Amino acid sequence: xxxxxxxxxxxxxxxxxxxxxxxxxxxxxxxxxxxxxxxxxxxxxxxxxxxxxxxxxxxxxxxxxxxxxxxxxxxxxxxxxxxxxxxxxxxxxxxxxxxxxxxxxxxxxxxxxxxxxxxxxxxxxxxxxxxxxxxxxxxxxxxxxxxxxxxxxxxxxxxxxxxxxxxxxxxxxxxxxxxxxxxxxxxxxxxxxxxxxxxxxxxxxxxxxxxxxxxxxxxxxxxxxxxxxxxxxxxxxxxxxxxxxxxxxxxxxxxxxxxxxxxxxxxxxxxxxxxxxxxxxxxxxxxxxxxxxxxxxxxxxxxxxxxxxxxxxxxxxx
Amino acid sequence: xxxxxxxxxxxxxxxxxxxxxxxxxxxxxxxxxxxxxxxxxxxxxxxxxxxxxxxxxxxxxxxxxxxxxxxxxxxxxxxxxxxxxxxxxxxxxxxxxxxxxxxxxxxxxxxxxxxxxxxxxxxxxxxxxxxxxxxxxxxxxxxxxxxxxxxxxxxxxxxxxxxxxxxxxxxxxxxxxxxxxxxxxxxxxxxxxxxxxxxxxxxxxxxxxxxxxxxxxxxxxxxxxxxxxxxxxxxxxxxxxxxxxxxxxxxxxxxxxxxxxxxxxxxxxxxxxxxxxxxxxxxxxxxxxxxxxxxxxxxxxxxxxxxxxxxxxxxxxxxxxxxxxxxxxxxxxxxxxxxxxxxxxxxxxxxxxxxx
Numbered sequence: 001x002x003x004x005x006x007x008x009x010x011x012x013x014x015x016x017x018x019x020x021x022x023x024x025x026x027x028x029x030x031x032x033x034x035x036x037x038x039x040x041x042x043x044x045x046x047x048x049x050x051x052x053x054x055x056x057x058x059x060x061x062x063x064x065x066x067x068x069x070x071x072x073x074x075x076x077x078x079x080x081x082x083x084x085x086x087x088x089x090x091x092x093x094x095x096x097x098x099x100x101x102x103x104x105x106x107x108x109x110x111x112x113x114x115x116x117x118x119x120x121x122x123x124x125x126x127x128x129x130x131x132x133x134x135x136x137x138x139x140x141x142x143x144x145x146x147x148x149x150x151x152x153x154x155x156x157x158x159x160x161x162x163x164x165x166x167x168x169x170x171x172x173x174x175x176x177x178x179x180x181x182x183x184x185x186x187x188x189x190x191x192x193x194x195x196x197x198x199x200x201x202x203x204x205x206x207x208x209x210x211x212x213x214x215x216x217x218x219x220x221x222x223x224x225x226x227x228x229x230x231x232x233x234x235x236x237x238x239x240x241x242x243x244x245x246x247x248x249x250x251x252x253x254x255x256x257x258x259x260x261x262x263x264x265x266x267x268x269x270x271x272x273x274x275x276x277x278x279x280x281x282x283x284x285x286x287x288x289x290x291x292x293x294x295x296x297x298x299x300x301x302x303x304x305x306x307x308x309x310x311x312x313x314x315x316x317x318x
Numbered sequence: 319x320x321x322x323x324x325x326x327x328x329x330x331x332x333x334x335x336x337x338x339x340x341x342x343x344x345x346x347x348x349x350x351x352x353x354x355x356x357x358x359x360x361x362x363x364x365x366x367x368x369x370x371x372x373x374x375x376x377x378x379x380x381x382x383x384x385x386x387x388x389x390x391x392x393x394x395x396x397x398x399x400x401x402x403x404x405x406x407x408x409x410x411x412x413x414x415x416x417x418x419x420x421x422x423x424x425x426x427x428x429x430x431x432x433x434x435x436x437x438x439x440x441x442x443x444x445x446x447x448x449x450x451x452x453x454x455x456x457x458x459x460x461x462x463x464x465x466x467x468x469x470x471x472x473x474x475x476x477x478x479x480x481x482x483x484x485x486x487x488x489x490x491x492x493x494x495x496x497x498x499x500x501x502x503x504x505x506x507x508x509x510x511x512x513x514x515x516x517x518x519x520x521x522x523x524x525x526x527x528x529x530x531x532x533x534x535x536x537x538x539x540x541x542x543x544x545x546x547x548x549x550x551x552x553x554x555x556x557x558x559x560x561x562x563x564x565x566x567x568x569x570x571x572x573x574x575x576x577x578x579x580x581x582x583x584x585x586x587x588x589x590x591x592x593x594x595x596x597x598x599x600x601x602x603x604x605x606x607x608x609x610x611x612x613x614x615x616x617x618x619x620x621x622x623x624x625x626x627x628x629x630x631x632x633x634x635x636x637x638x639x640x641x642x643x644x645x646x647x648x649x650x651x652x653x654x655x656x657x658x659x660x661x662x663x664x665x666x667x668x669x670x671x672x673x674x
Contacts, residue, residue, distance in 0.1 A: 177442065
């Protein structure tokens with residue numbers, strides 16, 4: 001059995017998200033070192049504030065300011081911070097009920113060790129030096145030794161308006177790292193390509209040959225395993241003319257992208273056609289692979305010069 | 319609240335269950351290659367062919383393995399051509415089962431194939447699961463799944479509901495039960511280990527691994543034809559709580575309790591409960607919400623602490639409970655599945671066998 005391939009795969013995307021009026025005021029407030037909450041119809045103050053009451057679904061707009069000090073309601077010691085987390089030294093995850101609020105906010109607490117953390121301890125916001133209107137404008141929480149009767153703190157009404165432009169959206173970058181492995185069937189297909197061979201798999205039930213193989217026959221729902229070499233030549237079954245240049249792709253437009261039924265295959269694969277003016281490509285055109293410089297895969301297909309295939313020979317594959 | 323067995327509802331049963339061995343990695347298998355053997359297993363158990371199935375529904379998440387549209391690839395394994403009646407949820411397969419149950423209730427199908435799979439090995443599941451969180455206030459902080467569970471565990475300890483030795487007891491009982499489950503990834507004597515995120519130790523956390531599961535549902539007489547002792551779904555319901563952890567009482571699970579009420583779980587005692595509690599502390603919450611006493615056999619399979627293929631572990635709870643009914647080891651079993659951080663969303667089903 002051939003070696004199963006694997007390769008690093010990074011999935012990275014910046015999500016651009018717009019904010020509702022309550023979220024906008026809250027994140028603008030963080031930029032201005034002010035923590036806002038929202039008051040529900042029954043007088044509860046939610047921090048962080050949401051647009052709709054989680055209990056009644058009622059629209060919430062009654063903004064209030066709460067303190068930047070509060071009380072830890074639960075905690076968890078994180079001795080090995082992970083990428084993207086608020087601190088890169090060991091810290092406590094905490095839920096903090098800010099003074100004047102009835103609900104708790106999740107964030108990090110900077111503390112020397114787990115012995116310095118307990119439920120009920122008093123903490124205050126440590127503001128980030130550079131603030132943009134994001135939850136990370138709170139760098140973390142830190143121990144607060146100050147005085148003040150917590151129960152006396154009342155949330156004050158707030159207009160939600162601040163000097164400067166309101167924050168109306170966030171860009172949330174996300175990155176996940178994987179080690180991609182295509183599995184047995186596709187590994188064998190890729191190995192064969194590096195020997196300049198296209199190897200498909202035959203369904204034991206309906207006898208169709210699939211290229212590239214995916215390990216299962218989509219008609220019969222059974223595993224495919226019998227290997228069948230197909231091509232190298234094939235027939236264009238259908239095609240399109242691409243007029244939009246793809247990012248990071250050094251190919252001049254217009255060019256032709258086609259479905260190609262390799263000789264012996266029962267499913268067409270797709271590839272670029274070159275070596276012929278784009279407006280002369282046609283259904284039935286006979287083509288052969290031109291291997292990439294690395295020799296690991298066909299860069300494109302070009303005409304063989306044979307007469308066109310008769311429609312009846314490939315009509316089931318269109 | 320009455321059970322879902324009033325006029326106009328159909329009797330629907332789980333008639334077959336299959337699962338893979340659950341393993342830390344499965345590099346040699348694509349998703350469909352991993353899934354296909356369990357599909358064939360449940361079809362063979364009932365004698366059904368793909369073309370006999372009235373409705374197919376699956377649950378999975380592309381984020382786990384970083385493979386876009388992996389669920390469409392997985393469909394190759396069921397023989398989806400010519401086109402079949404099919405649906406998918408980006409959730410645990412337990413919710414795919416719920417959708418299939420609804421489909422059977424409409425009378426549009428008499429049988430359903432439900433499957434789910436999870437390949438956590440290609441990525442870092444702790445980080446991947448942060449992407450299901452509120453993108454404004456939570457996701458930018460990358461709070462991983464163990465950290466959130468640890469906040470819940472500490473809240474339980476503060477409330478006096480549990481302590482670290484009790485949590486270790488849940489871990490030990492689960493892994494001991496898994497000795498009898500050849501499919502489990504982690505069984506036998508497993509040390510509690512060091513803190514991952516305090517107060518949770520490695521022993522309090524589920525193993526990370528890959529696996530798949532499938533069940534077949536059938537309605538009425540069709541179920542009796544396909545299975546000697548069908549596991550009748552006497553009630554099934556799912557409920558959700560607020561997403562924000564700071565709004566919830568993390569020591570309780572009102573959504574589980576409500577789903578259980580609606581499923582009729584409290585009308586008569588159950589003898590068995592399969593609970594989807596990936597962390598030991600979550601079993602404490604669920605036992606309380608479901609009022610399970612010591613007379614109930616909890617997680618005889620070992621539960622998610624012994625095999626936790628994400629997106630399949632909830633469906634496996636339904637399957638394991640049904641399998642016990644099938645083989646006469648249970649007459650009335652509760653199955654539970656969860657989704658989201660700290661038991662945010664919960665599904666409860668009550669399964670019964672015919673009187674013996």
